[in-house]
Amino acid sequence: MQIIKYPEKETWANLLTRPTARLKEIEKKVKPILKKVKKKGDKALLYYALELDKAVLTDLLVSQEEIEEAKKQVSRPLKQAIAKAYKNIEKFHLAQQEKFKPVSTMTGVTCWRKSVPIQRVGFYIPGGTAPLFSTVLMLGIPAKIAGCEQVIMTTPPNREGKVHPAILYTADLVGVSKIIKSGGAQAIGALAYGTSQTPRVYKIFGPGNQFVTAAKQLVAKQGVAIDMPAGPSEVAILADDTANPAFIAADLLSQAEHGIDSQTLLVTTNEEIIQKVAIELVAQIEKLPRKEMARISMTNSRCFLVRNHEEALDLLNEYAPEHLIIATQDAKVLAERVINAGSVFLGNYTPEAAGDYASGTNHTLPTNGFAKAYSGVSLDSFMKKITFQHITEEGLQNIGGIVEKMAEAEMLIAHKEAISIRLRHLQESKANNQ
C-alpha cells in the first residue's frame, strides 16, 4: 500500500491515474475473431470453443435437460439465499418504473414520453473460476421487469462442455430465453451479428476480460448498444476515526481478490487508522484462498492522508470510484456531496459486498472514472424512451408562426413549408365554411 500524505491538488491527477489497457494490441486479436463469427456463424463458435475453451461441443445451446440437472445440483440454502437477493433486487428496480404524464406545452400542443423495452438483449457472463451467477440476477431481473421479449445469454463452457449449475439455475430463474455456450470475443460477435443459433440482439450487457471489452467496443461502433465501457473493478473508502480498521481491511481485500488489476483507495483525515488498516491487511490476507492475487493487487493500492473531509471529497470526486464506502460519523452529510461515483455505501455496517449480491442496488457500475458521465445499470438500461406529440388545428395555429420563423432563420424552407401548407389549408377551410 502506497501512502501519500497531504498531496497538493496539482498532483492529484497524476496520483489518481489508472493503468491503461493496451486496447490496440487486443483489438488486433479481436477483429479477426469477430470477422470469422460474422462470416461463419455457429461453425466459428464451435471452432473457438475447441480452440480457446478446450471444449468439444456437439451443441452450442444449453438444453432443457442441462437446466433441469443444474436445478438439482444447486443446494437448497443457496437457492434460498438467491431467492431473497432476487426479492431485494426486484424491489429496488421495480421502484425505478416511471409514469410520464402528458405535458401540454401550449394550448393544443401535447407532448409525452413512454418507456418501451428493448426487444432483444444479450448478456455476457464470464466463466472461469468464479461463476458470476450474481451478474445473471443483476441483469436478468431488470430485463424481466422492463419486459424485454428475448434475453440471450452467452457464457463459456468448461472443458467438459458444461456451464456452472448456479449460472444455469439463475438464468432459468430470471427467464433467460436462450443460453449459448460461447465465451470471449466470439460470444460478443454472435450476439452482435447473430448466428443460426444466436438471435442478433440490440444491446449487450455484462462484464468480461479485455477481449470481451474490446469486442464490445468494436461492435458498439457498428451500432450495437452496450451497457457501458468496462475496466477493472474499484473501491475507494473514506474513513475517519469512527471507522473500524478491520472492516476497512476486509473491504479493501474483497475488492483486491477480483484480480491483480483491481483498484483500491483509502482516503482519510486520520493518520493512525492507516497503520491500523495495514496491520489488519497483513493478518486478514493470509486466510484468503485468492491471497496471491490480492497481494499483487494491494501493491497498487493507494492511501491518501488529507487535511479535511472537503479535500477528501474533492479528491474522490476527481477519481470517480466505481464503489465508494463512506465510513465516517457524518456519512449521510458527506454522501450529499458525492458528485462522481457508481454506488455509495454509508457507515460501518454497509460493506460493498452487500450491494454486490443482495441489498437491491445493481452491481454493474461504471469503472475507470466513467462515473463522471455514466450511470450504473438500472431498469432504464433495458428500455428506451420514445417521445410522442399531438397537435390540434388550434395548436398548430398557436405554434405555427414560431416554427416558420425559426426554420426560415435556419434556411430550411421545406421545414417552414410543412407548417405553412397546413396553415393555408386551415385558413381556406375556414373561408369555405363562412
Place this chain on the structure above:
Amino acid sequence: MQIIKYPEKETWANLLTRPTARLKEIEKKVKPILKKVKKKGDKALLYYALELDKAVLTDLLVSQEEIEEAKKQVSRPLKQAIAKAYKNIEKFHLAQQEKFKPVSTMTGVTCWRKSVPIQRVGFYIPGGTAPLFSTVLMLGIPAKIAGCEQVIMTTPPNREGKVHPAILYTADLVGVSKIIKSGGAQAIGALAYGTSQTPRVYKIFGPGNQFVTAAKQLVAKQGVAIDMPAGPSEVAILADDTANPAFIAADLLSQAEHGIDSQTLLVTTNEEIIQKVAIELVAQIEKLPRKEMARISMTNSRCFLVRNHEEALDLLNEYAPEHLIIATQDAKVLAERVINAGSVFLGNYTPEAAGDYASGTNHTLPTNGFAKAYSGVSLDSFMKKITFQHITEEGLQNIGGIVEKMAEAEMLIAHKEAISIRLRHLQESKANNQ
C-alpha cells in the same frame, strides 16, 4: 420514389437497408487530426481553422463583444419565436425531473438513487449554410435544467472568423460557459482531451458530418461519453385515406432538404395516396431553394404499399425510424403499438417540423435504426444516477447470511469475510454487553 407493393416479410430487411457510411476511410483521416489536437492543443485548432475552415483566427474563444454584437443582429421577431420555443422545450424537459424515494428492501437495508448533473459537457454545433441554433436550444436547455457546471460549445468559424449571430445569441440564452471557434474532428478532439482554451469535458453532444461522427466514436472508445451514434436524418410516414397528400409531400421534403443522404419512407394501405403524393412532390419541390439536394435525396425514398396497419407497424418497427408521422384516423391507437422509433407525431396537424423546433420534445434522436436500443436526448442525458445504500446493525444481521452464502458459491471468500467480520464484531459486542 421507389414504390414497393406488398413486399413479403422475408424481403423487408433488404428493402429497409440504409446506406452504410464508409467509416474506415474516414477514421483514417480523423485519427491524425485527433492526435495533433491532443499533442499541440490550441495551436492545432488554429492550424485547422486556417487549413479546413479557411479562417485566420487571432483568438479561438468567442469574446463577450462578439456575443453583444450578435444580440443586436438577431431580429426581434426571431428573438420572440426563440423565447416561445425555449419555454415549450423547458416545460417538457422540466417534467422529466425525477424524485426517488428511498426503498427499504429489508428491515435495516435502505437503498436509493440520486440524479447528479454531469459536471462538464461539450456541444458540437455544425456551421455551414444552415445555422443550427435550434440544436443549441435542444442541448442547452436540458443541460441548464440538469445543472451542468460547465457547458463548452464548439462551432466552426466562417471565412471571416465569425460565428452566426443566431448561434451566439441562443448559446448566451442557455448559459453556455465558453464558445470555441473550431469545427470538424479537431473540435471533438479539443472537447475530449482539452486544450489551454478548451476545458476537457466528460460527455459530447451534437450532430455533425461523417468526420465529426467518426471522431466522436473514436474518443468514445477512450472513455468520453457521447450522446449517441449518428447517421443521416430520417422520417417515416404511415398514412391512410384520411391523410392529406400535400401535407405528406411537404413532410417528406422537409426531411429530404437536410442532405442528399436523408432517408424518407412512406408506408400506406391506400394505393391512391401514393400517386397523389407523387404529384404533390413534383409541384412542391420546385419552390424549394434546396431543391437539388432534396431531389437527389428523394430518389432514394421508398414507398411501401402494405395489406393492413398491423403489417405497416411491423415494417416500421423493423425499420426503427428517427421520426415517425402517423397520419391515420386511429393514430392514437396505432401509436400504442410503436416499439422502435425516436419521436412519434400523431395526426394531420403534427408535422415533424413542430418537434424539430418548438413543440417541446427534443430533436436530437437516434437514427440509423439505433432507436431499437437508444433513446433521444432528454434531461437524463445530462445527468448520471448514483445509487446509495445504508445498512443498520440489524439490517446486516438480516442480509449477512444471504451475502455470505452467495459469495461463497462464487468462490469470493474475501467478499464473504467482509460480512463475517462485521457479524462476528456484532456478536462480540452483544456478548460483552450481557
